[in-house]
Amino acid sequence: MFKELLKGFFTGFATTFKHLFRKPVTEQYPEYKRTLPARSRARIILTRDPDGNERCVACYLCSAVCPVSCISMQSAQREDGRRYPRWFRINFARCIYCGFCEEACPTLAIQLTPHFETCEREVLKLVAEKEDLLVNHGGKNKEYNFYRRAGVTMVGDKGTHVNEERPVDLKTNLP
Ligand code: SF4
Numbered sequence: 380m381f382k383e384l385l386k387g388f389f390t391g392f393a394t395t396f397k398h399l400f401r402k403p404v405t406e407q408y409p410e411y412k413r414t415l416p417a418r419s420r421a422r423i424i425l426t427r428d429p430d431g432n433e434r435c436v437a438c439y440l441c442s443a444v445c446p447v448s449c450i451s452m453q454s455a456q457r458e459d460g461r462r463y464p465r466w467f468r469i470n471f472a473r474c475i476y477c478g479f480c481e482e483a484c485p486t487l488a489i490q491l492t493p494h495f496e497t498c499e500r501e502v503l504k505l506v507a508e509k510e511d512l513l514v515n516h517g518g519k520n521k522e523y524n525f526y527r528r529a530g531v532t533m534v535g536d537k538g539t540h541v542n543e544e545r546p547v548d549l550k551t552n553l554p
Pocket residue numbers: 441444445446447448449450469473474475476477478479480481
């Protein structure tokens with residue numbers, strides 16, 4: 380018992396002693412800003428596809444999955460049938476940066492970025508409109524173009540669309 384006590388006592392001191400000679404890792408923020416990983420979850424953006432179109436098709440999935448209900452929008456339709464959000468609003472005062480909206484989005488439109496310096500004194504400034512959210516690039520996945528694969532009306536035969544396999548002829552399975 381006494382031996383164990385001594386062991387615990389000296390192990391603790393040895394650990395403290397070891398750290399006395401380590402180089403301090405204090406970072407002088409905001410003078411020094413560490414580059415955060417690309418997958419860090421902070422300020423949200425709405426991205427565009429490689430054609431320059433808004434990726435968002437106003438499907439409401441992000442809004443439905445958001446645990447604090449801080450996303451709202453209204454859908455609209457272009458003349459060519461493509462949907463888009465007439466307005467799109469995120470209340471960053473409520474957002475908990477969980478990333479669920481990004482996970483749910485089928486078009487990769489909504490993305491969280493590492494930009495975390497979003498403090499405001501006036502709470503209403505934390506309500507971001509589409510103009511504040513929409514950027515002119517594709518964010519983390521620049522090449523992805525959801526609409527070219529799934530958003531357009533089918534033309535031609537089945538199996539001739541981009542990345543689509545030919546349909547299976549069921550009769551070939553018959554004995
Ligand atoms: S990160 Fe989470 S809380 Fe914030 S808007 Fe997306 S789903 Fe809602």
